[in-house]
Amino acid sequence: MIAEAAIARGAAVKVVCPPPTEDLGLPGRTQAVLPAPRKPIRGRSLADRVRARLAPVHDRLDRRRYRRLFARNGQAVWLLHTAPYDEIARITRAFSEAGEGQLWVILRYDHYDEPSAVESVRRALAPAADPRIGLFADSQSLRALLQPLSPAEIRLAPIPVLAPPRRNATARTVGFFGAMRPQKGFTRLPALFSAASALDPELEFVVQAYRHPHDAPDIEIEDALAALRASPRVTLLESPLSSEQFHAALAGCAVLVTPYDAHVYRAGTSGVFTAGIAAGCAVLGTTTGWMREEADRIQLTRYFAADFANVADAGRALVEAAQVGAQPFQPTPAEAAWIRFNSAASLVERLGL
Numbered sequence: 001m002i003a004e005a006a007i008a009r010g011a012a013v014k015v016v017c018p019p020p021t022e023d024l025g026l027p028g029r030t031q032a033v034l035p036a037p038r039k040p041i042r043g044r045s046l047a048d049r050v051r052a053r054l055a056p057v058h059d060r061l062d063r064r065r066y067r068r069l070f071a072r073n074g075q076a077v078w079l080l081h082t083a084p085y086d087e088i089a090r091i092t093r094a095f096s097e098a099g100e101g102q103l104w105v106i107l108r109y110d111h112y113d114e115p116s117a118v119e120s121v122r123r124a125l126a127p128a129a130d131p132r133i134g135l136f137a138d139s140q141s142l143r144a145l146l147q148p149l150s151p152a153e154i155r156l157a158p159i160p161v162l163a164p165p166r167r168n169a170t171a172r173t174v175g176f177f178g179a180m181r182p183q184k185g186f187t188r189l190p191a192l193f194s195a196a197s198a199l200d201p202e203l204e205f206v207v208q209a210y211r212h213p214h215d216a217p218d219i220e221i222e223d224a225l226a227a228l229r230a231s232p233r234v235t236l237l238e239s240p241l242s243s244e245q246f247h248a249a250l251a252g253c254a255v256l257v258t259p260y261d262a263h264v265y266r267a268g269t270s271g272v273f274t275a276g277i278a279a280g281c282a283v284l285g286t287t288t289g290w291m292r293e294e295a296d297r298i299q300l301t302r303y304f305a306a307d308f309a310n311v312a313d314a315g316r317a318l319v320e321a322a323q324v325g326a327q328p329f330q331p332t333p334a335e336a337a338w339i340r341f342n343s344a345a346s347l348v349e350r351l352g353l
Contacts, residue, residue, distance in 0.1 A: 001160050001243060001344035002081065003027040008345070011077075011353045016069065025242075033069060035062045059090065066094035077353060078103040085109065085117075085124040092127035099132070104351050106157050107137045107146055110267045121149050128152040136350075139290050140297070141267035160344035161275040162247050172322040173204045175253035175281070177246060177272045179212040180221050185259030187220045188308050190227035192257065195315025196322075197233065203322060205234040206249060208241065250275060254325035255282040257318065259308040262289035277302060278339045280329030282321040284314070298338045302329065 003013045004027050013028030018036045035058075070078075078101065080091055088105060095103045105128070111117035128135050129151040136157035137143040143154050174193070180186045186209075193205055207228055228234045241249065250256075256276040266289050273291050276283050282302040285291040295303035304321040306314040331339060340346065 001162060002079070002347060005160075005344040005348040006353045009348060009353055011348075014073075014076075033065070035065055059086075063090050063094050066091055067098040070095050070099035075101045077101055077351065079351060080105045082106065082108050085120045088124040089120070089127075092124060092133055095133060096127040096130045101132070102352075103133045105133065105135050107135060107142060107154065108268065110142065110145065110264075112263070112266075118149065121146060125150045125152075139267055139269045139294070141290050141293060142269075145267050155350075157350065158344075158346040159269055159271060159274045159342045160347045161271060161278055161342055162243065162344075171204065171252070171254065172200065172202060172326050173206060173253045173255075174318065174322060175206045175250065175256050175276075176258075177208045177241075177250070177256070179215070180209050180225060181212055181215060182218065182221070183261040183264040185257075185261065185308060187224045188259045189257070190224055190231070191311045192259065192308065192314055192318060193228075193231065193234065195311045196318040199315060200319045200322070203233065203319070205231070206237065206253060207234055208237040208249075210237075210239050247275065247279070250279050250281065253281050254323075255284060255304075255318065255321040258283060258285045258291060259306075259314075260286060260289070260291070262286040265289045265291065274342050277335070278342065280325075280331075282325030284318050284321045298334050299332065300335060300338075301332060 003015060006013050007027055015024075015026045015028055015030045016034060017024070017030065017032055018034045019032045020030070024030060078095065078099070080088065080103065083091070088107075092103065092105065111121050125135065125146070127133055131152075133152070135150060135152055135154045137146060137154050138157045138159050140156060143156060147154050174196070176186075176189060178184050178186075189207065193203075197203055209225055209228065228236060237249065253276070256272060258270060258273050260270065265286070269290060273283055273285065277300060280302070282304060283291070284304045284306055285295075287305045287307055291303070292305055294300070295305075302321075302324060304317050304324075306317040308314050
C-alpha cells in the first residue's frame with residue numbers, strides 16, 4: 001500500500017527484503033538482499049547453544065551487509081516500517097555510518113517496562129541523534145512511552161490502511177482476522193461465538209486462522225481451532241490473505257472482534273481495528289489498552305468494549321455491536337478526519353515523498 005501510494009506521487013520505489021520464497025507481487029522493483037530472518041532461540045539443545053554462540057558473528061555480518069546496501073544505493077529516502085529493536089539498531093547504525101539521504105523509522109513495539117527491553121530501545125534509537133534519521137510511532141501512547149528514550153522527537157505516523165468504499169451491509173456477520181495467537185484472543189472465540197449465537201441464531205462468523213511462523217505448537221489453540229471447524233456457522237480462512245483479499249472479506253462483516261491481550265496491546269496498534277473502523281464495521285474490543293484509548297480520544301461511535309473473561313456479557317455486547325454494524329455508517333467529522341489520516345497516502349505525504 002505504501003509503495004503504491006509513493007508511486008502515485010511520482011516516486012521510484014525499490015522494496016528491499018530478505019530472499020523471498022515466492023513471488024511477492026509487490027509494486028516497484030524488489031531487491032532481495034537483506035539477511036534472511038533467523039528463528040528465535042527457544043531452548044538449550046546443542047543446536048540452540050551453537051546458534052546462541054554464533055549470534056554475535058551473525059550480527060556483525062548483518063551490519064556489514066546493511067552498510068554495503070546503504071553505500072551502494074546513494075541518495076534515497078529509506079523507510080523501515082516494522083522491525084524489532086535489535087534489527088532497528090543494526091540498520092540505524094549502518095545508515096549513520098554509510099547512508100545518504102534520509103532514513104525514516106516507524107516504531108511499533110512496546111518495551112513493557114522490562115529493563116533489558118528498555119535498554120534495547122535506547123540503543124536502537126541512539127543513532128537518531130543524526131538529523132538524517134527521523135522517528136515515528138504509530139500511536140500516541142507509544143510516542144509517550146518511547147520519547148524519554150530517544151535523542152530526537154518521535155512524531156505520530158498514520159496506520160496505513162486502504163480506504164474501502166462505504167458499506168451498506170445488512171447481514172450480521174462477525175469477523176476475526178489475524179494469526180492464531182494467544183495474545184490475539186483466538187482461544188476465546190468458540191465460547192464467545194456460542195454465547196452470542198444463543199442470543200442471535202442468525203449470526204454468521206468468518207475467522208482467519210493461520211499459524212504464525214514463529215509460534216510453537218499450542219494445545220489450547222488447536223482445541224479452539226477444532227471447535228470452530230465443528231461449527232456450521234463459521235467460515236474458516238486458513239491462510240494469510242493479501243491486502244485485497246483481506247479488505248474484500250472485511251467488507252462483508254458487520255462487526256470485528258478483537259479480543260486482544262490488553263497488556264500486550266497497551267500501546268501497540270492494530271491494522272485490523274483501523275481498517276474495520278474505516279470500512280464502517282463495528283469493533284468489539286477490550287476495556288483497556290490502545291484501542292479503547294483511541295476510541296475515547298476520537299469518540300469512535302462504533303467501538304464496543306467488553307470484558308472477554310465474562311463470556312455472557314461479551315456475547316451480549318457482540319450481538320449489540322453486530323446490530324449497529326449492520327447499519328449504514330455516517331462518520332462524525334472527527335471520525336472522518338481520523339480515517340483520512342490513517343492511510344498509506346497520508347503516511348507517504350508525511351515522509352516527504
